[in-house]
Amino acid sequence: MKRHSATTKQRSLASYFKKVRTDEADGEEPPPSKDKTSPSSALVESQARPNFCSDSGECTGLYESPENEHKQDTHAPPGNDGGRSATPSDLCSTVNAGQSDAFTTGQCPRKVSGMAPTHSGSPPLCATSASIFDLGLFVSKSNNVNDPETMEKLLLNPWTPPANYDYPATGKRNLKFQPPWVDRYPWLVYSEKLQGALCKYCVVFASECAGKGEHQRLGCFVAKEFTNYKKAMDAFKSHASSSYHAMSTTLSENFLAVRSRSQHDILTQLDHSLKKQAEENRKNLLPIIETILFCGRQEVPLRGTDDSGPINMSEVLSFKNGGNFRALLRMRAKHGDAALRAHMKTSPANALYTNPKIQNELITLCGKIIQRKIVENVNSGSCFSVLADEATDISRTAHISLWVWYVGHDTSGVPILKEDFVDFVPVYDLTGKALASTILNSLRGHGFDLNLLCGQGHDGAASMSGHLNGVQAFIRQTAPKALYVHCSAHSLNLALFHACKLPSIHNCLGTVSSTCTFVRASPQRTNQLQDKVEDLTQEKRKSVLSFCQTRWVESHDALQHFLELYVPIVQFLEYLEEEAASSDTSSKASQLLNAITKPEFVVLLQICSDLFSLTLPLCKFLQKIDCDLAQACDHVKNVIDVLSTKRASAETEFNKIFLKSLSLLKITNVEMALPRITGRQMQRSNVPSATPEEYCRRNVYLPLLADFENQLRDRFDAHKKVVVGLNMLLPKFCASASLFDIDDAVQFYLGDIPSANVIEAEFTLWVNKCCQIEEKNRPACALQALEMCNRDFFPNIHSLLSILATLPVSTSTPERTFSTLRRLKSYLRNHMNIDRLTGLALLSIHRELQVTPEQVLTEFCKLPRRKNFLV
Template structure:
């Protein structure tokens, strides 16, 4: 009963404990009287209270002895936890928005006035703003906290930032693919990014500096990271890179060395990079190279001069007073959507741009004469119209290929669809439409349609030397341009990956059909697939449904146990990467977080901040109290948090 050996009775005297406490009660003659006397004793009431508290603590799950002995500790821990909530939320907010936390003078106790002035960093300024806005719990904590127990230091920030990084979904999905890419940051360090793709989702897991860029060092870095995250390397079913020699080499590249540890990690050349290789190849054609050269000269002439840029804006307002003036876009070779944006702006602002160049020439600027002559030529108008439609198709394909939930089969269908659209542009009637549109525009501008006929040296015997403008531009511009625009290279790249899966089911079964618990049964796979196809079409599902919908159907209908091998095969198919765009997106965050003023940020802190900023959606289900619990479990704290 948790009673002491002696207790005070009702008259204030000590009573030696006997029956019901230390010795069994055996005198049953006066049991009712003795029970009433025992119930009236204070030591029994004290023991009963302790027993009730014990039962309550067991039922509530609170088994901490310190909290049971002294409720004051528990109340104090709860108060401090509530006071830490705004600190944790502020760190998460800064991480999500990519806001730098620290400053050169951010140690010690927070001075509210100094922090609000911005001299102690953004993190302390936000905490001071909360205090100034009436956060009473934070005011009490910062006022009463000891100098070394404020939990706003850079070390505490690093611990809390690290806790926010989670990987539970990957382990639940089991099968995954790796995506890797690298770039140079503001401090001229080589930074690499490792992303994990699982069930049509991309999750960034690693970001940091790397010094040795050889294939073996890269593989060691990937394996080390996967082991730290307690992920089984054998469950990796795909690897996606940008095609660099150290990564994609078929003899000693990363894709070959990594397959020694993960036999089923099929290599996929990034579809976006493959398509962009096609775009760069087309720029070598003389007509296209000349057109983009003219664009670059015009952009340099206008955008580098505030005066001439102001003239360009005035001319746009004179043509359309309601629309907002736009700026010329550079046709960057590293940004995938830049060429189509540059041509779109030229087409939209063609007339104001011509007027701008004429005004510049009227002010005795000789540099604009060549650009104006090129812009008012028939070949320029024809090429821009044709390239605009082609690049629009390519840009749409690039955007679709970068979708997170896109699988290889759907990517192949998109490539086929784009190729069919390009074939329609190669039609003779389509050329006549382009030629008619360009002729109408030159008539409005009163520009003669001129061209240079091929010389006799370049003409074979029997060929016509005399050409009409339509024949000349068809043979010298239109068909040569369209002859280069083909998606065959991308189609072949995706087809090879799919053939590796379709033609080698025995390889899949060797990797996943061995051991005590088989993931794929090679003898039942074909039978399962035939039965599932009959069931799939019987319930009215459409043939054009993607693989992700098929997996969702298996899960929703509870068919995973009925078709285990088919389920595994579908999950592997949708886990394979299509592009490395997930890694490319993190480099944009890198430029926002590791700026010129924050170029000395440590690798571990930088990695965690970028992960929080990129994977901000994964922070939504995380409870702040769970973060504080993990923070308290890591090591002994100066103040009690639980």
């Protein structure tokens, strides 16, 4: 129902009443109303003049509205139009003619003016105290009220005729309204304005139409007065049983309850209902999120062959596999989680929140929470480096594993180096430009500040390391200070690989690899070797390891195992050569036995073991997270110095190796002898030598050391150039350094240091502080230097040391994520989308970063069409 603004009406009434009282005080006639027949005019007149009579002499108190012009005033005096209601101007002129005392004395204006009413039997309105709350005033749709106070007044205290009120007769039988009807029907109200009965509930709350389709307009008691008193009782009962009256009664009761504060209003009730529903939804979703977090942390596959629809809570399980996620929810519901059990049983299928789409949304949100924490940590620092490596998954899709390397702090505030996995990014174009664009777009998309990018670490492939069209070149076009550092672990592996290209070393390692593969290819042969080991030695190692050509840490372990089990391996091959049932097995065993029992092979085996033992600590160190580039270069220099020392004292060093070889050959009953030498040897080293020891030293040992030393110098020279100048800030070296030594680094990072104009004085103070530390206790790494460097006192030095610590050392950590990739995206789950894959990988890798179900739920509520979770 259309309602007019009660506030507007009240302002009109108040202003008009004030105007009338002011005019009366000044003796002026108030201006006539512009709309002589509008209900608003009648309301204004009724409020301005509480008691007045009609021109006919009958006290009515209010003017007729246009809707009731059919009720003509039959008592109108001569000179008035029989059908016209009295206008405000008529009354104002009458009042101004000498009846102004009517408003101060409370008497009827006609009595003041001496005009006698024509209806002597009808009591004057001044005696009945007519009010503006006559319900008939609000029947007109143009005058309906929506002011709560007025509505409350109409429902509780509408105008009612006094006890001595003379109700007008209607019809041929002159029937009148009976006051006892009001006691029997509390909703019944008599309107003097309309001179008929109305329903106070329906006038206030009923709509204009009712019935099916709301096409039938309402009549008596609602839109017009009821005066057919002959059929009053039937009409009262019929109205009381109508649906629109029942609805109006309910609305009235609720309205009055709200006004009396015994009940909340409908908006509050709806709000409470929505909040209750949202709280229930959140409560139901929390165990689902907890299960997803559990599966993600433990790398447990979630999905199965049938993971849609309601979860079967009965004891009889389906023959189809619903997946671990649904099985965990079922187990949780059956063993104590009553709320989850109720949710699974009573919630509709579209509100279970267990389908794969919801899983993907929740897993993605878990990943985004972790990524947001990483971005906040990185952007709060002063610099970071990006690490990237590429691999192909089970579905033959190439992915870039994206990591960031930066300086963080532990719980006690001590600086630590952190490597954080950020994303798996699928790539379809493996050119340097496309890969660089993918990396930069991913960093921007996650919110990293590229102005802080100071380094990049990749492998040595041409598409990554090329100085013209490689990834590192294109990244430096966007971030010029992002220095490229070739992975140090790769550099060491390449140095070893090229050094071992000597034919004799290469053949020795190939023989070891073939023997290990021969043993491990058959479980029967593996068990036979273990029996030989138990019979001959007390070694804890019972079998050989596979030989890896690229991961030299594993190659060292495989070589060490082979050397320790050399004697059992020889006897094992002798046994197979004579007792093997298969001719292929016996012939292969005979070939391997002949190769590994040569004296030259045993010596080469000892040489390789000695060399790998020297590089093993360096190889492990370069794969650590907390090592910086300055430390890596320092350890490489240490290995180079040891190699130089071994070359200088080659006779003494090699004699130790040769004696170990002799003892091993003695156990296997093999005599040491010089290899066959011809006058013209083209396929192997043929340096003149008098003894087997001299031959092996000159032809194998010294060339191997020299080649490996040169490879280390060449491959790590670029690393030293990157840190030149910055490493002179380390306390271990700065005592002998000058400002000139760090000038190139200062000029290169001029825009990254806070106050370059005071760098000279700051460096002098820093050197003085470092010199006060005992020389053997001076830090040699950037992290230790940062710990003793006060950022407020040495802002420039602190920034440069942070850059030094942030320059990447290796990409071995990104390579480890490919193991996670293979575990998550296996042949059983080879169609996993990238968002789900990244989210699960983040949960698996970043176990130290806490993700609570409440955090995930909060993010889930922010998604579109998830307002039913907002409290």
